[in-house]
Amino acid sequence: MADYIKVLDSDKGYPLDMFCIPRHYEEDLESVLLPRGLIADRTERLARNIVQDMDNSGAVYALCVLKGGYKFFTDLLDCIKALNRNAETSIPMYVDFIRLKSYENDKSSGEIKVIGGDNLSNLTGKNVLIVEDIVDTGKTMQKLLNIVSKFQPASVKVASLLVKRTHRSVGYRPDYIGFEVPDEFVVGYALDYNEYFRDLSHICVINENGKKKYSTQ
Structure with a gap:
């Protein structure tokens, strides 16, 4: 399983007129691939899996990959905090942020830019949970993992x-995956196209x- x-x-998603789409984006979208409610329920389940796996590991240092990961990161941590409040055991959580850039329009630039992460020395000796919005080719995440590994x-x-x-x-696969999606350029829920569509639910x-x-061209 x-x-x-x-x-x-073959799943082309849902018609736009079945959901509340901001008027300024109505002519710019093909379909709704993942509705907000489905994302929320799946995120809650991922949070439960993470808490179960890390229950005896001590404190967890959660590292958010900006900018696209901020919404998923926030919602995932809210679910973990809710589990902490209502379970017999709880996981101390620390947070930090890093920003990577590899896309221009809908194409990978081939160059991965690290724009944040000056304080990654805080990761030394910690149990780290990297939270990302999307893994495409996997090259960006592999580079980030190499960077993080240097801090032991x-x-x-x-x-x-x-x-x-x-x-x-x-061939890279994350430890926790919400959805595997077709090779389409997707936006919304903080995923962007040249900084647009982050305000789409x-x-x-x-x-x-x-x-x-x-x-941009």
Whole structure:
């Protein structure tokens, strides 16, 4: 049994008019791939899995990959905090942030830029949980894991809301996966296209009109 929800290539999502979509994006989206409520329920289950796995590990240092990961990170930690309040045992949580950039328009630039993380020495000897929005080819996460490993954490696990099913993948798989999705460019729930669509509640597939409208070129 898979430990993630697989969205099939044949699944084209839900019609936009079945959901509340901001008017300024109505002409820029193909469909709603993952509704906000489904994301919330899946996040709650991932939080439970993480707490069960790390229950006896001591404090957890949660590292959010910005900017796209901030919404998933916030919701995941809220679920973990709720479990901490209502369980016999609880996990102390610390938080930090790092920013990586590898995309320009809908293409990977081939160069991964680390724009944050000056205080990663705090990870030394800690149990680290890296929280990411999406793993595409896996190259970005592999680079981040190499960076983190230099600070000698006690352990490192990765939780990603999405993993893209693509022939460009290097084969990397996170420890915790929310959804495996087709090779489409998705936006919303803090995932962006050139900084647009972060204010969209659902995860949607962008259309060609949206790509053209918000292109940097």
